[in-house]
Amino acid sequence: MNALAIFLGVIGAPQVILIIAIVLLLFGGKKIPELMKGLGGGVKEFKNAMKDDQPANSKKEEETKEKE
Template sequence: MNALAIFLGVIGMPQIILVVVIILLLFGGKKIPELMKGIGNGIKEFKNAAKDDQPANSKKEEETKE
């Protein structure tokens, strides 16, 4: 772990700015909002699926206890 930290160094503001600039160059300004929207929709669907799945699991646990 320490060797990896020494190799990568400390992540600071200059490194974050560099990553943002590279992403802007690769994807362009118009693609980034679409990319973020897709990621947001994916997270929202995952949360909804996890929320819907939770009661089904608790019902199965109650049935096995009886």
């Protein structure tokens, strides 16, 4: 773990600015909002899928409550 930390160093403001500049150069200013919109949509779908995926026991409990 220490070797990895030494190799990568500490990520600070200059490194973040460099990464943002590289992304801007690669994708351009117009493409980035589209990429972020797609990423946000993916995260939203993932959250909805996690919310819908309930354990089997809780589904059975809900069904018994509905019958009563």
